[in-house]
Every structure is written in C-alpha cells, then in structure tokens.
Amino acid sequence: MTILRSRYPDLLKLVDPPLIVGGICRLCDYLTFPRDPYGCENCGSTSEELDSYEFSPTGSIQAVVTVHRHHNPQPEVPFNVAVINLSEGPLIKGIIEGNNPKVGSLVKGIIVTSKPDSEGISWADLRFRLV
Amino acid sequence: MAKNILTDNPVYVVGIGFHQYQRTSSQSYVSLGLAATREALKDAAIGWPSIEVAYTGTAMLGMGASRIMLSRLGATGIPMTQVENASASGSSAVAVASLEIASGRSDIALALGVDKQSGGLGAAPARAGINNLEAGAIVPFTHFALLASEYMHLHGTKPEQVAAVAFKNHRNGANNPYAQRQKHRSLEEIMSEPISGSLTRLQCCPVGEGAAAVILASDAGIKKLGIDKRRSVKILSSVTQTEGLYSPGEGIDAALTAETARLAFEQSSVEPSDIDVLEVHDAFSIEELLYAEALGITKPGETASLIQSGSLDIGGKCAISPSGGLLAMGHPIGPTGVGQVAEITRQLRGEAGVRQQPNAQTALAHMVGIGAVCVVHVLQKN
Ligand SMILES: [Zn+2]
Numbered sequence: 044m045t046i047l048r049s050r051y052p053d054l055l056k057l058v059d060p061p062l063i064v065g066g067i068c069r070l071c072d073y074l075t076f077p078r079d080p081y082g083c084e085n086c087g088s089t090s091e092e093l094d095s096y097e098f099s100p101t102g103s104i105q106a107v108v109t110v111h112r113h114h115n116p117q118p119e120v121p122f123n124v125a126v127i128n129l130s131e132g133p134l135i136k137g138i139i140e141g142n143n144p145k146v147g148s149l150v151k152g153i154i155v156t157s158k159p160d161s162e163g164i165s166w167a168d169l170r171f172r173l174v
Numbered sequence: 175m176a177k178n179i180l181t182d183n184p185v186y187v188v189g190i191g192f193h194q195y196q197r198t199s200s201q202s203y204v205s206l207g208l209a210a211t212r213e214a215l216k217d218a219a220i221g222w223p224s225i226e227v228a229y230t231g232t233a234m235l236g237m238g239a240s241r242i243m244l245s246r247l248g249a250t251g252i253p254m255t256q257v258e259n260a261s262a263s264g265s266s267a268v269a270v271a272s273l274e275i276a277s278g279r280s281d282i283a284l285a286l287g288v289d290k291q292s293g294g295l296g297a298a299p300a301r302a303g304i305n306n307l308e309a310g311a312i313v314p315f316t317h318f319a320l321l322a323s324e325y326m327h328l329h330g331t332k333p334e335q336v337a338a339v340a341f342k343n344h345r346n347g348a349n350n351p352y353a354q355r356q357k358h359r360s361l362e363e364i365m366s367e368p369i370s371g372s373l374t375r376l377q378c379c380p381v382g383e384g385a386a387a388v389i390l391a392s393d394a395g396i397k398k399l400g401i402d403k404r405r406s407v408k409i410l411s412s413v414t415q416t417e418g419l420y421s422p423g424e425g426i427d428a429a430l431t432a433e434t435a436r437l438a439f440e441q442s443s444v445e446p447s448d449i450d451v452l453e454v455h456d457a458f459s460i461e462e463l464l465y466a467e468a469l470g471i472t473k474p475g476e477t478a479s480l481i482q483s484g485s486l487d488i489g490g491k492c493a494i495s496p497s498g499g500l501l502a503m504g505h506p507i508g509p510t511g512v513g514q515v516a517e518i519t520r521q522l523r524g525e526a527g528v529r530q531q532p533n534a535q536t537a538l539a540h541m542v543g544i545g546a547v548c549v550v551h552v553l554q555k556n
Contacts, residue, residue, distance in 0.1 A: 051306075053305065054305060054307050077305055077306055106323040107320075108319040108320055108322075108372075109371065112368075113311070114310075115310060124312055124320065124370075125320075146323070168307070
C-alpha cells in the first residue's frame, strides 16, 4: 500500500486544493513565506509572537525561465521555474507544469507525487499549473 | 548617519599585486597569497617589515589562513585577521584595513584576498534551519536568470543585448594577464550552451582560485617610507550595507546596491556621473545592467543600448569591468573585491596599458555577497 507524505510537512498541507504554510507576526501583521522560526524581520518580535499563516498557492507569474542544466537528476531538465506573486502578497518561486508559461499568466498550486520508494512512501511536492 | 572618517584621515592605495585567477589546481593557497603579496610589496617599493597589520579576505579556506602564509615573508608578529563576507570578503578586507589606517592605529596595512575551493561548509544561510519548497531546483544562476527575464520583460531588452555584457567583458579580460578567462568570444559563442533562461555558460562567472593584494597607507606612512605619492590612489569612501525590507516590486539585489551607493556617493561628495571606471559584481551578465542602473551610473532600462553604443567600453563615458569583471577575470571569492580595488588603482594611475580608460580620475568598486551584503568603495586619482 502506498502512503502519501508531504516532503515538507511544515510548509505544504496535503488538502484539496493544497495550502502552503507561512507566517504572520501578531504585533505587526507582517506576512512571510516560508514561516520564520526565529523572529520578525519587520519589527523584531520574538518567535512567540509569530503564528503560522496558510496561503492559497495562487497568483500570477512575475518572471519565468526554462532551466537547461541542473546538478540533480530531479527535476529532469528542461523544466520551467517562475517567480510567483501570490494573491496575498509574498513572492515565491516554484516549478511550473505545462507549456508556455508567460509573465502575467495566472497559476495555482497542485500536488505532484513521486513513485513510491522502497518503504512504499510516495512524496508530495508543490508545483504550479496555468489556470 | 555613520561618519566618514576617511575624509579627515585620508587612506591611500600604494601597492597592488595579483596571482592570476585560475581553475582549481593542486597549487597551495599559501603560494597564491604569497605571490600577490610579494608583487604588491614590490609595486609599493617597500619591504614586508614595514607592514604593520594584515587582513585576509577569504570565505573557503577554513580557520586561521593568514599567518601560515604571511609568516613566510618573515614572522614579524604583526596583527593578522581573516575577514569573511561571502563574495564580498575581499571588499570587506579592504574596508576594515582602511578603517584601521583612518583610525590612526596603523600607518601601513595589507589587505589580501586569497581563496580556493576546499569543500568546506559552504553558505551559512542554507544551514539556518529555514526550509523552502524548491528542493534545490532554484540555484543562484536561476535566481539571476529570473531577474534577467523580469528585466527584459520590463524594458523590452533582447537576450543578445544582455549577452553583450559578456561580449564586452570577455574582450576586456582577453587583455588582462591576471584573468582566468583570456579569450575574446564572439556573440554566437556567448549565446551558445544555455544554462538557465537566457543565461549561458559564458554569461556566468567562473569560480576558481587566485589572490589579490593591496597595500594601504596613511599620509604619515607614505612620508615615513618615502613612497611615491603620485602613484597613490585615495579611498574617498567605504560603505557596507546589508539587505533591508524593501517595498513590494523593488528587486532586493538592486535595492541593496542602490542604498549602499547612495551612502557612498553622499560620503565622498562624488556624483554617479563622475565615475570613469566601474568594477561591478557581474557574476552573471544581467547583474551588470541591474547594478549599473542601481548605482545611478546609467538610467533604468538604458544600459543595454549604452553597451551597444560603446559608451561603457574602455574609451567610453564610463568603462565598466575593464578588468574583464567577474565574468572574464573570474570570481575566486576572497580575492575578487581586493582585485577590483587593485584594477581601479592601476586605472587611476594610468598604468593599465591596453585596458587603460583614458583620463580616469574617479572610480567605484562594487561587490555583493550572499546574506545579503553590499560593499562599495569610491576611489580617486591623487
Ligand atoms: Zn513583526
């Protein structure tokens, strides 16, 4: 039997549609992705003041390129990478599935899974797809 | 605002030296560092016993690199300290050495940059315990390829115009005996071998090994040792900043450079239009466009056409990366920032031979480093 697990359980929630977990400062409302375990870069508050904040991984492409050379076998080249302006603010970078992503294209997060490993665990990663 | 103590306590570059930047080899870093230091001493026409303090910019050698090298010039017992600031380590070695002289504690200082890859711990930010979702798929060259994509989209710049930065810098490097890459490349060669986005292999800097050294002196030091003051170059300002929080849409890399440059110009009473020579952190071709504009030397979106017109070549309004820059001279990390100051000194002395920017009076050295940090020095002919 295959067990599905988030590769980054602190950052990626396997719900439908998926959610990514960043942080918000209780004192100044500053939003971050990823969540910062140490303190607020905006006001200096300690980690006790930082809550987790779930973002919907939707937004628009600010910049996009095709990667032709990569030091690891995964992801297989060529693959597309974009800077995504999340609807709720922060910028994140991610891998884009599908053809012809362009600056300004709207994207949403999807879950892709690896082939089950020897222990039957299939690892889930976040990718983006054109809306 | 921080006080510029260089205004009342002038600091001069009085000696420069290099070991050629090269691919990683079996040569010891000790011999690299010694070669650059000996050349700088010879250039200043002073002996090692005159050096009162030494700072070594290095990020990859590991602990305690200075004395094992420099004691081979004579174990004089002087204070020696390593300075690490990622890619800007050498620039920071120059920064603390100038502060040392300006403070009056020493009159003659060595700022040395030396490095070679040693398979050490690498960048601390990657070990800070802040995870990301990208699983290593977005490496530095892709970060800069994305900035290139954004720049080209914003300004309607074509990939071959970004590649023209590398064409210019490889051509300059071909005339620099200390450069790691000394080949004139055609635009076709530069545009081949794609790495990420529009960036190609020859639009990414080589990280090898090497050394660069500068000797700094106060007026008292120059007088005491009878150094030829006509060949000295004055450091007008030395400014270091780290990344702040910028407004959305402002690129972090350009915003950090703009803020550092603003302070450096303010403290030196020099305008961006006064800069005749710029040595810039062109680790990737796109960075030269971004930083020239952030420094205020060119206007947003116009740099590519200025490169096409030759106005940023040697002989143009401002020669950018006459050494070949990081793209052709190379980026051995520790030496890079020191090497920029050495190249600028050669230019401001009028001793750069075929690479000479005619009538160069004022110059700027700019490095950024992972973290992020930015270091800017403004220098002027004496
Ligand atoms: Zn806060």
